[in-house]
Amino acid sequence: xxxxxxxxxxxxxxxxxxxxxxxSGIYLPETAGEKPQKGKVIAVGTKTFVxxxxxxxxxxKGEIVxxxxxxxxxxxxxxxxxxxxxxxxxxxxxx
Numbered sequence: 001x002x003x004x005x006x007x008x009x010x011x012x013x014x015x016x017x018x019x020x021x022x023x024s025g026i027y028l029p030e031t032a033g034e035k036p037q038k039g040k041v042i043a044v045g046t047k048t049f050v051x052x053x054x055x056x057x058x059x060x061k062g063e064i065v066x067x068x069x070x071x072x073x074x075x076x077x078x079x080x081x082x083x084x085x086x087x088x089x090x091x092x093x094x095x
């Protein structure tokens with residue numbers, strides 16, 4: 001796990017592995033399909049201000065979230081990929 005704390009208004013997410021097998025049982029190569037839009041929150045930055053209103057993180061550390069397809073910045077630490085996204089790029093939290 002990286003030793004990083006996102007700045008205000010951002011979350012550090014570890015993308016979950018994409019499915020390699022379809023519902024019908026077909027195995028897909030790693031190069032097929034798109035990158036996952038689902039991941040586990042590793043760290044949360046402090047609240048931020050938007051238009052003079054205080055905005056807190058929509059998710060907590062450890063939660064599984066869905067994030068925007070083109071949102072965030074990918075980083076690689078010790079051969080492991082992570083993504084840093086804005087609070088507003090979180091679309092849903094898995095229950």
